[in-house]
Amino acid sequence: RKEVEQDPGPFNVPEGATVAFNCTYSNSASQSFFWYRQDCRKEPKLLMSVYSSGNEDGRFTAQLNRASQYISLLIRDSKLSDSATYLCVVNTGFQKLVFGTGTRLLVSP
Amino acid sequence: DAMVIQNPRYQVTQFGKPVTLSCSQTLNHNVMYWYQQKSSQAPKLLFHYYDKDFNNEADTPDNFQSRRPNTSFCFLDIRSPGLGDAAMYLCATSFGGKDSEAFFGQGTRLTVV
Numbered sequence: 047r048k049e050v051e052q053d054p055g056p057f058n059v060p061e062g063a064t065v066a067f068n069c070t071y072s073n074s075a076s077q078s079f080f081w082y083r084q085d086c087r088k089e090p091k092l093l094m095s096v097y098s099s100g101n102e103d104g105r106f107t108a109q110l111n112r113a114s115q116y117i118s119l120l121i122r123d124s125k126l127s128d129s130a131t132y133l134c135v136v137n138t139g140f141q142k143l144v145f146g147t148g149t150r151l152l153v154s155p
Numbered sequence: 156d157a158m159v160i161q162n163p164r165y166q167v168t169q170f171g172k173p174v175t176l177s178c179s180q181t182l183n184h185n186v187m188y189w190y191q192q193k194s195s196q197a198p199k200l201l202f203h204y205y206d207k208d209f210n211n212e213a214d215t216p217d218n219f220q221s222r223r224p225n226t227s228f229c230f231l232d233i234r235s236p237g238l239g240d241a242a243m244y245l246c247a248t249s250f251g252g253k254d255s256e257a258f259f260g261q262g263t264r265l266t267v268v
Contacts, residue, residue, distance in 0.1 A: 089259040145197040
């Protein structure tokens, strides 16, 4: 079993739609969690950290469920510019940052 | 200003010819990472340093080595590149605290001919 897993998609949604991604992790001792965004042929960039209480940044909401060992990302009112690959990243301990397989999002007009 | 700088951006090397990729940072971060990313795949952690402590992933081939001579610089050495080593190599840094995010360089795209 992979340490961090995501549905690879692609998710094809129209502009304005709400879309949700999930990510599961296998190490229950994992310490911190992040969502990164990666555009084609570019480096990953931090979208948001994921806190235990859940957190929101504009149209983006992240949730953490430690009991079930998954994190989620909700994007509301999708824009064309949201088209990218969304990567779940988990600090599994000792500063080891492991990426999930990534979920590709395509937002169409 | 770029905070994590990778050189070169593009590298072409011959099959079997040693190659070194470099990464420097101006953030004074404790942790530096090397990831390999192949087309349509997620970045795969090769190894990371916490200060001078080296942490190698169990499935990283011996062909890949790394050096961190000081806080600011980290190198990835590929001793005998094969065609399967063609990929984007990403360097990242983090402060090292529990909730520390990683900052990435723009990557070096390696082609093996």
